[in-house]
Amino acid sequence: MTRILIAGNWKMNGDISMAQNLATMIASEGDALNCEYLLCPPFTAIQTVASAIGDSGISLGGQDCHAAEAGAHTGDISVGMLTDLGCGYVIVGHSERRSNHGETDADVKVKAEAAVEGGLTAIVCVGESEAERESGDALAVVGSQVASSLPDAASATNTVIAYEPVWAIGTGKVPTVEQIAEMHLHIKSVLTQEFGSDSSKTFRILYGGSVNAENADEILRTDGVGGALVGGASLKAESFLAIGRSCP
Numbered sequence: 001m002t003r004i005l006i007a008g009n010w011k012m013n014g015d016i017s018m019a020q021n022l023a024t025m026i027a028s029e030g031d032a033l034n035c036e037y038l039l040c041p042p043f044t045a046i047q048t049v050a051s052a053i054g055d056s057g058i059s060l061g062g063q064d065c066h067a068a069e070a071g072a073h074t075g076d077i078s079v080g081m082l083t084d085l086g087c088g089y090v091i092v093g094h095s096e097r098r099s100n101h102g103e104t105d106a107d108v109k110v111k112a113e114a115a116v117e118g119g120l121t122a123i124v125c126v127g128e129s130e131a132e133r134e135s136g137d138a139l140a141v142v143g144s145q146v147a148s149s150l151p152d153a154a155s156a157t158n159t160v161i162a163y164e165p166v167w168a169i170g171t172g173k174v175p176t177v178e179q180i181a182e183m184h185l186h187i188k189s190v191l192t193q194e195f196g197s198d199s200s201k202t203f204r205i206l207y208g209g210s211v212n213a214e215n216a217d218e219i220l221r222t223d224g225v226g227g228a229l230v231g232g233a234s235l236k237a238e239s240f241l242a243i244g245r246s247c248p
């Protein structure tokens with residue numbers, strides 16, 4: 001059975017010594033828990049984290065990638081560079097990439113395609129803004145992002161979807177469990193429509209947005225939730241491990 005995925009998105013945080021310490025602490029307990037742990041440090045710390053987690057069973061990922069294999073793309077990182085460092089995953093389409101770098105669904109899709117072709121599992125982020133939630137458009141917006149951002153060859157082994165309402169990221173605001181369940185169910189139905197319903201298309205759908213040690217238990221037990229994408233609470237071993245201990 002596929003384990004619940006607890007993914008830590010460190011964003012632009014962490015020097016080498018912090019990365020070394022945090023990854024070592026997660027590795028010392030993480031793999032004994034009833035979930036799969038994934039660390040997504042900044043690019044500069046990937047190698048340090050790779051050494052710290054060793055063969056502990058903790059997974060490693062990047063926070064973004066470029067769609068091209070190589071070339072004149074200053075500041076970007078290719079899929080091959082991530083796999084070279086031992087990454088198995090990459091986050092694409094995070095709302096901070098969509099808003100800070102103007103990434104569209106089409107941009108996210110080509111990155112996800114490149115990730116999958118290069119052997120990574122793509123974690124494709126989708127989520128509505130507060131205004132879209134308030135105007136009753138959340139399901140339509142997220143459904144359209146799912147239909148337009150996933151690679152054509154998406155399957156349960158190469159693609160994970162992270163539902164992250166933009167208004168819940170880093171704000172301490174969390175949707176109700178009913179809202180989370182409703183959205184996860186909706187995403188599942190869009191996925192069935194787009195990719196069919198055989199078992200290779202039983203995608204993991206993560207929830208992300210202000211998950212912490214206190215609310216993880218309830219969120220991870222919500223219908224349709226296959227794990228969590230965690231920002232702030234992944235930067236401290238105690239809170240990140242507490243989330244893993246909540247895995248049903």
Ligand code: PEP
Pocket residue numbers: 009164168169170171208209210211229230231232233
């Ligand atoms: C994120 O950025 O993916 C995220 C979920 O952040 P936070 O947990 O801090 O809301």
